[in-house]
Amino acid sequence: MKKVLILSTSPRKNGNSARLAQEFEKGATSASNECEIIYLCEKNINYCKGCFGCFKNHKCIINDDMNDILDKMKKSDVIVFAxxxxYYEMSGQMKTFIDRTNPLFQANYSFTDIYLLMSAADGDERPMKRVVSGLEGWIECYSKTRLKGVVKALNVTNVGDIENHVALREAYNFGKNV
Ligand SMILES: Cc1cc2nc3c(=O)[nH]c(=O)nc-3n(C[C@H](O)[C@H](O)[C@H](O)COP(=O)(O)O)c2cc1C
Known part of the structure; x- marks a missing residue:
């Protein structure tokens, strides 16, 4: 059994990437893993201040929802970003979140396997290249981790567009085989 933490970063709680997150969760839960989705749109997460207080105190000086999430993240085996x-990049919410993981940089975190689930309006994969590359930068800094799987839902714009999309099945299968 693995501990799986899914960060759904879209401001749309039931949007396309959130649906990928939910399918991943269903798959992981069906295989008896312990799984939680956190919807960042329900959380109060401020920008990193760049103070490096976390390198001294092993904790962020900002008193918002991030310290609780970092605690969960540290104890997880698998981290999933949706x-x-x-604009050809990850959402600003995801980047803000990633910057706030800085207290984990020197911590004894457990996670090794990272998954990335993406949705985009475009019909070709080009816009997703920089999202992968951006996350790979973070993965390079967290040397125990590796990018284990990527799901790309193309041609989805509005909430609901993703229903019956093959990417939902891919997300489910990654979750099931986590
Ligand atoms: C500010 C903004 C920028 C976007 N930029 C792109 C883009 O560069 N390429 C693309 O294919 N879709 C782009 N989209 C469309 C979204 O990626 C698409 O609607 C996606 O399915 C939304 O996922 P969500 O429902 O999880 O929020 C953009 C949407 C917004 C609101």
Whole structure:
């Protein structure tokens, strides 16, 4: 049994990338893993201040929802990011979140396997290249981790567009085989 933490970063709680997150969760839960989705749109997460207080105190000086999430993240085996593509990049919410993981940089975190689930309006994969590359930068800094799987839902714009999309099945299968 693995501990799986899914970060759904879209401001749309039932949007396309959130649906990928939910399918991943269903798959992981069906295989008896312990799984939780956190919807960042329900959380109060501020920008990193760049103070490096976390390197001294092993905790962020900002008193918002991030310290609780970092605690869960540290104890997880698998981390999943779900994001819409925004201007050929990850969502700003996801980048803000990633910057706030800085207290984990020197911590004894458990996670090794990272998954990325993406949705985009475009019909070709080009806009997703930089999302992968952006996350790979973070993965390079967290040397125990590796990018284990990527799901790309193309041609989805509005909430609901993703229903019956093959990417939902891919997300489910990644979750099931986590
Ligand atoms: C600010 C903004 C920027 C976007 N930029 C892109 C883009 O560069 N390429 C693309 O294919 N879709 C782009 N989209 C469309 C979203 O990626 C698409 O609607 C996605 O399915 C939304 O996922 P969500 O429902 O999880 O929020 C953009 C949407 C917004 C709101």
């Amino acid at each position: 994001t819409p593509v925004y």
